[in-house]
Amino acid sequence: MSRVFVLLALLPLLSVASAQTTIRNAHGSTVAKISSDGRVTDSHGSSLGRIKSDGRVVNSHGSSVGRIKKDGRLVDSHGSNIGRVSSGRLTNKHGSSVGRLHSSGRITDSHGSSIGRATGSWCEKQVVAYFAFFHQGIFSP
Numbered sequence: 510m511s512r513v514f515v516l517l518a519l520l521p522l523l524s525v526a527s528a529q530t531t532i533r534n535a536h537g538s539t540v541a542k543i544s545s546d547g548r549v550t551d552s553h554g555s556s557l558g559r560i561k562s563d564g565r566v567v568n569s570h571g572s573s574v575g576r577i578k579k580d581g582r583l584v585d586s587h588g589s590n591i592g593r594v595s596s597g598r599l600t601n602k603h604g605s606s607v608g609r610l611h612s613s614g615r616i617t618d619s620h621g622s623s624i625g626r627a628t629g630s631w632c633e634k635q636v637v638a639y640f641a642f643f644h645q646g647i648f649s650p
Contacts, residue, residue: 528630532639535624541643543635549643560638574642583641594637610636 530543539552547560558568564577575585583592592601599608608624610616616625627636 530627530629530632530635532636533626533628537626540625541639543639545630547635549639557643560635566638566642575638577638577641583637592641599637599640608640 528545531539532541532543534540541552541557542550543560544550547562549557549560551557556569558566558574560566564579565573566575566577568574573586575583575591577583577594581594582590583594585591590602592599592607593604594600597609597611598606601607605619607619608617610627614627615623616627618624
């Protein structure tokens with residue numbers, strides 16, 4: 510199972526963070542930033558895409574790559590279920606737990622091992638969307 514990150518909701522599922530979110534790996538290095546308007550950039554500042562306030566996720570070319578539904582389901586650009594987020598727990602399309610983001614911002618994999626941290630003003634929708642749609646291999650079996 511590849512690394513998967515999830516976030517314990519501190520804000521409602523579809524709220525937008527009021528300040529920048531920084532996502533760091535287990536070594537403390539920045540891997541991505543999400544601005545308050547949903548823009549997602551990598552560690553070098555290159556645009557990866559945008560997370561819209563309605564849950565739609567688009568790549569850097571503006572093409573839809575998926576959506577987080579109000580009920581926590583994650584779907585790809587074809588509408589196929591790829592996972593679900595609920596109370597900070599992320600499951601894949603088969604219902605298997607693949608990760609968690611704790612209220613402290615600590616990110617753990619399915620075995621409880623610490624693999625990163627979300628810092629700043631973050632919300633579940635944005636962090637989950639980053640890992641579901643911009644980070645490769647998140648939902649791999």
